[in-house]
Amino acid sequence: MTTHDRRYVIIGNGIAGTTAADTLRKNDPNCSIHLLTNEPYPLYNRVSLPRFLQGVIVEQKVMIRDFAWHEQRNITLVTETMVTDVNTDERVVVTDDDHVRLWPMEEVLFRTNCVMGLRYVSSIRPG
Numbered sequence: 001m002t003t004h005d006r007r008y009v010i011i012g013n014g015i016a017g018t019t020a021a022d023t024l025r026k027n028d029p030n031c032s033i034h035l036l037t038n039e040p041y042p043l044y045n046r047v048s049l050p051r052f053l054q055g056v057i058v059e060q061k062v063m064i065r066d067f068a069w070h071e072q073r074n075i076t077l078v079t080e081t082m083v084t085d086v087n088t089d090e091r092v093v094v095t096d097d098d099h100v101r102l103w104p105m106e107e108v109l110f111r112t113n114c115v116m117g118l119r120y121v122s123s124i125r126p127g
């Protein structure tokens, strides 16, 4: 397998996941990168949320990335998609929204804020 075949699936598009995607792309212009998130937004600044909710700052000040940023880097951002399983034997990440989808991958990166996010992933089978 060449590096051109590499398929990465990153779970979570917070600062960790988005930075991981950016770093992968910088190091390999040809790999495929799917960045999966259950949220509807590209990366936003969590720290700014209280001031945004209080009406002190506008939404544009909270958003760090937009959809175009991902497109320009050939990073496929898949929003509103909950990861429910990771099968490292079969090398697929499973999402379950309207219907179950399988995301083939060679590498999976968990980029969710500690166990809070991972509670949705029902089983992790070591490969």
Ligand SMILES: Cc1cc2nc3c(=O)[nH]c(=O)nc-3n(C[C@H](O)[C@H](O)[C@H](O)COP(=O)(O)OP(=O)(O)OC[C@H]3O[C@@H](n4cnc5c(N)ncnc54)[C@H](O)[C@@H]3O)c2cc1C
Pocket: 011, 012, 013, 014, 015, 016, 017, 036, 037, 038, 039, 046, 047, 048, 049, 050, 081, 082, 083, 084, 111, 112, 113, 114, 116, 117, 118, 120, 121
């Ligand atoms: C109000 C507030 C103020 C903060 N202030 C500070 C501060 O001053 N200093 C500091 O160091 N830190 C601060 N933090 C914490 C900081 O924001 C987090 O440490 C940081 O966001 C963690 O980044 P992350 O990418 O690891 O995870 P997150 O930002 O939590 O991103 C994880 C993403 O993964 C998604 N996800 C999770 N599970 C799944 C799943 N099964 N399928 C699909 N998607 C999934 C989540 O929806 C989320 O979008 C603050 C946080 C908040 C909320």
